[in-house]
Amino acid sequence: MEHVNSGRHISSQFDEELKEVRNAVLSMGGVVEKQLTDAIQAIKASDHELADRVLSNDTRVNALEMDIDNACTQLIAKRQPTARDLRQIIATFKTIADLERIGDEVKRIAAVAKESFSSEQQHLLAALENLGQLVLNMLRTVLNAFARMDAEEALEVHRTDQGIDRQYEGMLRQLMTYMMEDPRSIPKIMDVVFSARSLERIGDRCQNIAEYVIYNVHGKDVRHTSDEDMEQTVRKTR
Template identity: 50%
Template sequence: MQLGRHISGQFNVELESIRTHVLAMGGMVEEQISLALHALYKHDSQLASKVNRNENKVNQMEVAIDEACTRIIAKRQPTAKDLRLIMAIIKTITDLERIGDVATKIAYVAQEQFPAKQDSLIVLVEAFGRMAVHMLHQVLDAFARMDVQAAAKVYHMDDELDAEYKKVLNQTMKFMMDDPSSVPKVMQIISCAQAIERVGDRCQNICEYIIYFVKGKDVRHDPEYLQSLLNE
């Protein structure tokens, strides 16, 4: 979706620049999650350390985009749809930064030593994480195109993520019941799964921001409207 034309050509340039930086931040967050999951799967502490080092870059991107949005509000005094876009961007980068925190959480756990008998749980969580990465990739694509229908589809992908999360919890709980000595380590694996589950919630938030920008409607508590968007 192309942004509308404005009296000030420079305003267009600034808005497009900010959107480009949001997508760059999103791409980096997606990469961070992917690397963290790979580090967990491969028990690669060096890769996990790299993820932790990159966290500050994500944080810096959030601050820079936030400042750019503040400047454009002060200088251009945007109205209506332009202001909705800026508000959607400010909220989106907050959720992206928190997804970045999930990557560092996974990386922290990846630096722990797990017994070989728990590898099956690591594989389970890694696969679950890949589902979350796919959802993140799809919502970033919807954001790039400001595609309402795509956003509505991604929003409902969280149902699959939640169902998979329950499977992961059932497996880890069974593992701990069968082997009580495994509880401390398995609880760390569960903490990873919990963090990954929240990625889906953050992606849903971004879907709502896309719809808010395009439609001018707050859909946070309107599941019927979200469902209707799938049929447009």
């Protein structure tokens, strides 16, 4: 009986450690989400002070990634997890890497908020804000899918990226037209182009996190597969 109880104790400890790691990922996600929210608000309000805070807070995201990375490494070394537990740790490693890269993209967006735009150029920032809100909703949803390990919600997030890409491409066409009409606006427009590109990349990172959730839940790597194959993976094992 002592041996059985010892095994349960170790299992309980491991479950608690996994839970702590998962909560840390969600905390990191919350920080990144707040950073993106503030960057979009800084653009909307031309708030240079808020943009500066976004830029200075990036070190928090980097520190959280390192802490979680170390915790996952310790879990593997101490517990030698197998099967589903190992999948969760692998998904966590990948998720925090993408969250850190989202943080890097947010810095580029915040940097544009520090630029000065004329009243005639404000409509460019409005288009950027609209795209930003779509991407922010995508990030919130995928973090919720990770928190609940909800593969169906992750699948919906994955599909959302198509709409992000369409809006991004439409915005680029519009910006190219402005540059041709007024070559003097090219430097400012390029700032907006780079920010829009960062938002599009954040959408791609959210897609990646959605794939990690599906992998964790169903044990199948769905990267580089069609939407139809991904849906089949999620639906057939409900």
